[in-house]
Amino acid sequence: MAEVFRLGAPYREDFRLERLSYGTGSPSVTVVAGLHGTELNGVHAVNLLVGPLSMSRLKGTVNLFPVVNSFGMDQGTKRWPYDDRDINHAFPGDPQGSAVQRIAHALLEHTAADVCLDVHSASPQMCELPQVRVPLSGREVELARATQLPVVWRRAGDRLEATGLVGAWRNSGRAALHLLGGRGGTLDVDHAGQIADGVLRLLHHLGILSLPPEPGTTAVDTTRAGVSYHYGALGGFWVPEVQVGDRVAPGHLLGKVTEVVGGNLLEEVRADRSGIVVTLRTYPIVHARELLVRVADAL
Amino acid sequence: MTAQTSVICSAGMPTGDRVDIVRRRFQAGEGPRVVLVAGIRGDAPEGIRVAHNVARVLGACHEQLCGTVDIYPCVNPLAAHRGLRNWPFFDQDLNRRFPGRANAHAPDLVARTLVDDVQGATQVLEVRGAHAAFAEAPQAQVRSGDSEAAKLARSANVHVVWSRAPGPAAPSTFAWQFPNTIVLEGGTGNRLTPEVATTLSNGVLNLLNVLGVLPDDALTFHWAGMSRPEVVGDEQVHRIRADVGGLFLPRHRPWDAVGEGESLGEVIDPISGAQLAEIPSPKAGRVLALREQPVVLPGSMVARVVEVSDG
Numbered sequence: 001m002a003e004v005f006r007l008g009a010p011y012r013e014d015f016r017l018e019r020l021s022y023g024t025g026s027p028s029v030t031v032v033a034g035l036h037g038t039e040l041n042g043v044h045a046v047n048l049l050v051g052p053l054s055m056s057r058l059k060g061t062v063n064l065f066p067v068v069n070s071f072g073m074d075q076g077t078k079r080w081p082y083d084d085r086d087i088n089h090a091f092p093g094d095p096q097g098s099a100v101q102r103i104a105h106a107l108l109e110h111t112a113a114d115v116c117l118d119v120h121s122a123s124p125q126m127c128e129l130p131q132v133r134v135p136l137s138g139r140e141v142e143l144a145r146a147t148q149l150p151v152v153w154r155r156a157g158d159r160l161e162a163t164g165l166v167g168a169w170r171n172s173g174r175a176a177l178h179l180l181g182g183r184g185g186t187l188d189v190d191h192a193g194q195i196a197d198g199v200l201r202l203l204h205h206l207g208i209l210s211l212p213p214e215p216g217t218t219a220v221d222t223t224r225a226g227v228s229y230h231y232g233a234l235g236g237f238w239v240p241e242v243q244v245g246d247r248v249a250p251g252h253l254l255g256k257v258t259e260v261v262g263g264n265l266l267e268e269v270r271a272d273r274s275g276i277v278v279t280l281r282t283y284p285i286v287h288a289r290e291l292l293v294r295v296a297d298a299l
Numbered sequence: 300m301t302a303q304t305s306v307i308c309s310a311g312m313p314t315g316d317r318v319d320i321v322r323r324r325f326q327a328g329e330g331p332r333v334v335l336v337a338g339i340r341g342d343a344p345e346g347i348r349v350a351h352n353v354a355r356v357l358g359a360c361h362e363q364l365c366g367t368v369d370i371y372p373c374v375n376p377l378a379a380h381r382g383l384r385n386w387p388f389f390d391q392d393l394n395r396r397f398p399g400r401a402n403a404h405a406p407d408l409v410a411r412t413l414v415d416d417v418q419g420a421t422q423v424l425e426v427r428g429a430h431a432a433f434a435e436a437p438q439a440q441v442r443s444g445d446s447e448a449a450k451l452a453r454s455a456n457v458h459v460v461w462s463r464a465p466g467p468a469a470p471s472t473f474a475w476q477f478p479n480t481i482v483l484e485g486g487t488g489n490r491l492t493p494e495v496a497t498t499l500s501n502g503v504l505n506l507l508n509v510l511g512v513l514p515d516d517a518l519t520f521h522w523a524g525m526s527r528p529e530v531v532g533d534e535q536v537h538r539i540r541a542d543v544g545g546l547f548l549p550r551h552r553p554w555d556a557v558g559e560g561e562s563l564g565e566v567i568d569p570i571s572g573a574q575l576a577e578i579p580s581p582k583a584g585r586v587l588a589l590r591e592q593p594v595v596l597p598g599s600m601v602a603r604v605v606e607v608s609d610g
Contacts, residue, residue: 007544007596007597007598008543008544008596008597009544009596010544010545010546010568010569010594010595010596011569011570011594082594082596082599083432083599084384096540096598097540097598098540098596098598098599098600099596099597099598099599101598102597102598162467163467231402234311235311235312235313236313237313259315260313260314260315261314261315285313285388286313287310287311287312287313287388287389287404287405288310288311288404288405289402289403289404289405289408290404
């Protein structure tokens with residue numbers, strides 16, 4: 001383990017950004033998790049890579065950053081806890097700037113690689129089927145498909161804003177993927193395992209890992225046009241009737257919004273297309289016009 | 300005649316109650332329409348108080364007005380209820396949600412509704428307190444290049460007018476939605492500072508006078524007592540950061556004059572109390588902002604110093 005950046009902190013030990021490195025030479029891959037302190041599936045997924053990478057003869061380099069926002073993680077906050085800033089809005093950073101700008105700058109400097117992956121969970125209110133989000137075209141699409149994760153979502157302008165890590169990588173000419181799975185604030189072992197397996201398949205695709213991992217199954221490979229967004233018209237108590245990964249048909253009951261007091265039905269939410277539930281609201285208190293479910297076309 | 304109070308947006312809560320966003324309209328005679336918006340963030344109550352101070356004066360001289368003044372005293376009432384910067388539950392900074400969306404969750408809907416309601420205003424004023432970690436000298440901020448706004452802001456009774464280049468987040472702020480918007484700021488985050496409230500309230504009333512909405516004899520002060528601040532650019536405003544983590548103990552108050560190299564404060568170790576650093580001012584000038592929340596990390600801003608001619 002190598003410390004690549006350190007920042008002094010009052011009342012406690014210094015903040016340290018640590019990297020785990022495996023193999024040498026090209027091609028090179030960087031995997032980052034824990035930019036947000038409450039997104040723990042990515043941390044577990046990256047740590048699941050340590051065993052296979054330690055035991056393999058690699059033809060290339062893999063750098064792992066399992067946790068960036070360790071102070072946020074310690075305190076259960078998504079953002080950097082001292083000033084409530086989002087590190088993922090601080091790129092490309094500034095070595096003379098604020099703490100999050102310094103961290104962002106150091107992370108960008110030390111993650112130079114041919115392929116860069118940023119692993120997240122959904123918010124604590126949502127659950128996402130393990131997925132990889134990429135632009136509509138380009139090399140990233142090929143790399144995303146090589147992960148064989150359940151969902152490949154090609155999105156216009158996805159994460160291209162330069163203040164985010166993925167956007168900053170792309171601005172630097174690197175192929176960058178945004179991986180996402182499960183729910184924030186919790187650990188979903190299965191989803192984290194699927195993400196780790198997806199990364200291993202990508203490493204095999206790049207020739208870094210010689211032994212082929214178990215194949216995955218991509219169930220959704222789509223753009224925005226192939227995804228239905230279901231919002232609640234009313235606020236209330238949301239009771240889902242499906243789970244992420246479920247197959248549904250038009251008219252399938254996705255969930256109900258009920259009165260918080262008394263439980264009377266306010267609204268039924270039903271699928272408007274055949275497909276797979278890729279996003280599900282899991283936190284039951286909902287306001288009007290909040291996203292509840294996304295259903296995407298199945299392959 | 301009394302102000303006309305309207306609910307521009309009513310946000311339904313999951314538990315069944317509602318939270319209203321209110322506009323108070325003071326209208327008489329023919330003249331421009333001036334909008335005053337406060338409470339976009341819930342941790343800056345100074346702006347809300349200024350809005351009510353202004354409304355009180357307008358209510359007392361309603362018939363003398365020549366035009367319309369629309370006051371939105373608190374756009375983010377749920378956050379103000381808890382003293383939070385962001386809209387609760389969604390944890391969204393409302394001042395990063397503009398222009399908002401009509402068919403969306405409450406923060407976006409409120410942003411959209413506000414923008415629609417303000418459309419057509421002759422002049423937009425936003426008034427707010429400082430960030431919760433800082434104390435700020437009364438100041439006006441305008442977008443760089445908005446020369447008319449900068450000229451008008453000199454009548455806002457503030458210490459300085461800062462013509463500020465837009466940052467990456469600017470397009471999602473309320474002030475960006477309307478050219479020539481003047482943002483008035485001052486005081487301490489989540490606290491009220493009486494003299495700042497008086498300064499900014501008088502500044503808003505003076506602006507209404509300059510714009511022709513409020514006649515001279517309705518002013519509660521003499522216009523000659525208003526300050527005539529300098530307009531400064533970004534190159535005259537210096538951010539000073541801590542190089543070490545610790546507790547920042549300031550040696551000044553906002554708008555104190557400081558010399559080049561003069562200490563703005565010290566950073567001490569919070570456990571031993573030992574001094575870790577003195578933080579000097581890089582330029583002679585006035586303290587525009589000063590950190591009040593003392594815990595700093597390397598890179599934390601501790602002060603802004605502005606170069607002005609009397610600094």
